Amino acid sequence: MTILDFNKLSLRDINKTLQGSDKNSFFSIRNPKGSHALAVGINKQITVKVVGSVGYYCAGMNKFSDIKVEGSAGPGLGENMMSGNIHVTGDVSQYAGASGHGGSILVEGNASSRCGISMKGVDIIVKGNVGHMSAFMAQKGNLVIFGNAGHALGDSIYEANIYVAGEVASLGADCIEKKMTKKHLSKLENILSNANVSDYNLDTFRRFGSARSLYNFNVDNAKIY
Amino acid sequence: MKRKSITEPRTSHTFDAYTNSEIRRAAETGIYDIRGGGSKRNLPNFDDLLFLGASISRYPLEGYRESCNTKVILGDRFSSNPLNLEIPITVAGMSFGALSAQAKEALGRGASLVGTSTTTGDGGMTKEERGHSKQLVYQLLPSRYGMNPDDLRKADAIEIVVGQGAKPGGGGMLLGQKINDRVAEMRTLPKGIDQRSPCRHPDWTGPDDMEIKILELREITGWKVPIFVKIAGSRPYYDVALAAKSGADVVVVDGMQGGTAATQEVFIENVGMPTLACVRPAVRALQELGLHRKVQLIISGGIRNGADVAKALALGADAVSIGSAALIALGDNDPRYQKDYEKLGTTAGSFDDWHEGLDPAGITTQDKKLAKRLDPKLGGRRLANYLNVMTMEAQTIARACGKNDLRNLEPEDLCALTVEAAAMAGVPLAGTNWIPGT
Numbered sequence A: 001m002t003i004l005d006f007n008k009l010s011l012r013d014i015n016k017t018l019q020g021s022d023k024n025s026f027f028s029i030r031n032p033k034g035s036h037a038l039a040v041g042i043n044k045q046i047t048v049k050v051v052g053s054v055g056y057y058c059a060g061m062n063k064f065s066d067i068k069v070e071g072s073a074g075p076g077l078g079e080n081m082m083s084g085n086i087h088v089t090g091d092v093s094q095y096a097g098a099s100g101h102g103g104s105i106l107v108e109g110n111a112s113s114r115c116g117i118s119m120k121g122v123d124i125i126v127k128g129n130v131g132h133m134s135a136f137m138a139q140k141g142n143l144v145i146f147g148n149a150g151h152a153l154g155d156s157i158y159e160a161n162i163y164v165a166g167e168v169a170s171l172g173a174d175c176i177e178k179k180m181t182k183k184h185l186s187k188l189e190n191i192l193s194n195a196n197v198s199d200y201n202l203d204t205f206r207r208f209g210s211a212r213s214l215y216n217f218n219v220d221n222a223k224i225y
Numbered sequence B: 001m002k003r004k005s006i007t008e009p010r011t012s013h014t015f016d017a018y019t020n021s022e023i024r025r026a027a028e029t030g031i032y033d034i035r036g037g038g039s040k041r042n043l044p045n046f047d048d049l050l051f052l053g054a055s056i057s058r059y060p061l062e063g064y065r066e067s068c069n070t071k072v073i074l075g076d077r078f079s080s081n082p083l084n085l086e087i088p089i090t091v092a093g094m095s096f097g098a099l100s101a102q103a104k105e106a107l108g109r110g111a112s113l114v115g116t117s118t119t120t121g122d123g124g125m126t127k128e129e130r131g132h133s134k135q136l137v138y139q140l141l142p143s144r145y146g147m148n149p150d151d152l153r154k155a156d157a158i159e160i161v162v163g164q165g166a167k168p169g170g171g172g173m174l175l176g177q178k179i180n181d182r183v184a185e186m187r188t189l190p191k192g193i194d195q196r197s198p199c200r201h202p203d204w205t206g207p208d209d210m211e212i213k214i215l216e217l218r219e220i221t222g223w224k225v226p227i228f229v230k231i232a233g234s235r236p237y238y239d240v241a242l243a244a245k246s247g248a249d250v251v252v253v254d255g256m257q258g259g260t261a262a263t264q265e266v267f268i269e270n271v272g273m274p275t276l277a278c279v280r281p282a283v284r285a286l287q288e289l290g291l292h293r294k295v296q297l298i299i300s301g302g303i304r305n306g307a308d309v310a311k312a313l314a315l316g317a318d319a320v321s322i323g324s325a326a327l328i329a330l331g332d333n334d335p336r337y338q339k340d341y342e343k344l345g346t347t348a349g350s351f352d353d354w355h356e357g358l359d360p361a362g363i364t365t366q367d368k369k370l371a372k373r374l375d376p377k378l379g380g381r382r383l384a385n386y387l388n389v390m391t392m393e394a395q396t397i398a399r400a401c402g403k404n405d406l407r408n409l410e411p412e413d414l415c416a417l418t419v420e421a422a423a424m425a426g427v428p429l430a431g432t433n434w435i436p437g438t
Helices: A011-019 A181-196 A219-224 B017-029 B101-113 B127-132 B149-154 B181-187 B208-218 B238-243 B266-268 B275-288 B306-314 B324-330 B337-344 B378-400 B419-425
Strands: A002-005 A027-029 A047-053 A066-070 A085-088 A103-108 A120-126 A140-145 A161-164 A175-176 A206-210 B050-052 B072-074 B083-087 B088-091 B136-140 B159-163 B172-174 B194-195 B226-231 B249-255 B296-300 B320-321 B415-416
Touching: A002 A011, A011 A027, A011 B208, A027 B083, A120 B324, A140 A181, B050 B306, B072 B296, B088 B101, B088 B378, B101 B127, B101 B324, B101 B378, B127 B378, B136 B149, B149 B324, B159 B208, B208 B238, B226 B238, B238 B249, B238 B275, B238 B378, B249 B275, B275 B296, B275 B419, B306 B320, B306 B378, B320 B324, B324 B378, B415 B419
Parallel strands: A002 A027, A027 A047, A047 A066, A066 A085, A085 A103, A103 A120, A120 A140, A140 A161, B088 B320, B136 B159, B159 B226, B226 B249, B249 B296, B296 B320
Antiparallel strands: A161 A206, A175 A206, B050 B415, B072 B083, B172 B194
C-alpha cells in the first residue's frame, strides 16, 4: 500500500500518481481536506482508500477502479463514471453519479438532491435518504434508496429503474410506480449483492420507472411539462 | 362616365402574409414551429460596418508580395498543448445525430486540409470524425450523450458548452425520426424516441462550480489540452468575465444568427443578441481583466465571408467559428436539389427543417440513401476551398489597412453605416467621429 498525503503532495501530484499507477496497486490518501477533483480519470483496476472527506467530483469519469471514501463527499461524486466502484461511508452532496455510464456507487449515509441525474447505466445505492429531483432524466441503470425520496423523484425518466424502501414525497413527470416482478426482485438482489450490501429486506422495496408517455412530443401533454 | 377612385388593397405591417400564415398554422396544428438554423431576421450585422483602408495617414501592404499572418494559437493560458491553427476560422460544434456521419467526416477533412479545427457536438465523438480531424475539439454538453473519458483524452481541446446563440437558456431536441440504432446506442436511449438535450449541466450550476469542473477536466487530461467555454451571446460582458475568471483558456461567444439543429422558431428569433452586438462587450470584459489575447476570444453566429472574419477580428476577436456556412459549403440548400426541396414544401435556400431528417443534400439526416448523396472527400474539398477563400478575403482587407497580421486589425480601421451598428460595434458613424453611447 502506498500512502499519498495532501500535507506533502499537491492534487496534481496525487492524481498523476493514481492515473499512472500499475494495475492492482493500492493507495491510501491522507488529509484530503475536502479537495476537489480527487482520484479522477483513472483508467485502471486500482484500489484507493481516502481517509477523510472530499470535495466536488471525487472519482469522476473513472473506469475499473475501486474508490472508498471514509468520510463524506461533495457534489458530483463519480460523475460520468464508466465502470468500477465507489463507496462513501458518510453523506454525499448533490448530483451523485450524474450521467454515470456504469459501475456502482454505494452511499452509506444520505444523498442530496439530483442524485443519479441523467444516469446512463450506473447503479447507485443510498442507504439513507435522497433529495428532490433524484433520477431526473435518468436514462439507464438503477437507483436503490433504502430511506425516503424527496419531491419529483424520477422526473422525465427514461429506461432507468428506481427502487425505494421508504416514503416517496412525490413523483416527477412521467414517473410511475411499477409492478415489482420476480425478475426485478432478482435484479435488485444482484445489485445489492454486487455492492456487498447484506442487511436488506427485498419485500420493503417498491419499483418506479417511466410511463413512457412523454417519449415522443405530443401537444396534449404540454401541461405536464 | 366618371371613373371611380379605387382604394388599393390595404396590407398590414402588423398582420403581414407571413404572420397570418403562422397564425393559421398554429391554429391548425396546435404546436409551435420547430426548425434548424439561426435567426433569419434582418438584424444589424457585419454588413453595417466598412473598412476605411489606407491612404496617407496609413500605408497599405502589397497584395501579392507582402505577407499577412493568419496563424493563431488558441488555449496557451494554462494548457501545455494549445491548438496551433493556420487560419483564424474554426468549424463549430455540430452533432453526429443532427448531421450524418458523412457530413461529420467532410467537416473534419475540410478543416484539416487548411490546418484548422473542427468540433464534435451532442452525441459524442465518432471514429470518422476523429480519424479525419487533425485538431478536434470535444464538446462537454449538458446532456453528456456519448460522453466518455477515453474520447476526452483523444481530444485536442475540450469545449464546455454553456449556451448556444440560437437558444440562450434553452436545451435541444433531436426528434425520434433521426434516432437510428447507431445514434441511439451512442446516446444510451431507445431508438425512435425524442431526445431532450437539457439546458443546464447535470453537475454544476454557477461560475464557482464551473471553475471546479474545469479543474476536474484538467486533472483528467493532465493539464495538456485547452479548455474552451462556449456561451450564447446574451450578456457577453458578464459571461465572458465569469468564464475567464473560472479558468477558461478560450471563450466562444455565439450570437443569435448562430444555427442549431432544432429549436422553436419563437426562441430563435426572440432570444439573444445579434453577433455584432456581442463582440465589443466580450473584448472589454477581457481587457478589464488584463486577459485580452491571453484568453482567446472566438466569435460565431452568421459568419459568412472574409469581410466578416476581418471585422470580427478588428473588433478584438482572436478567431471566428462557422457552422451554417460550413454546411452550405458542403451542399446544404444547393439549388441542384430544388425539386426535392419543393416536394418538402420549401425551396433551395429556405430549407430549415433540419430536425426532420429529410435533407435532400444528405447533411442533416440519418437516412442512409440521402446521406450517401454527400461524398465526404468532395465535401471536405469544398469546405477547404471555402475556408481558403475566406482567409484570402480577410488578408486582402487587412493588407489594404496596412496590417501584416489579421489580428492587427483594430476598431480604428472601421466605420459604421448605421447609428445602431456604430453603437453596437463602438466605431464611428461613417463620416463622423460620433460613437453613440460613449
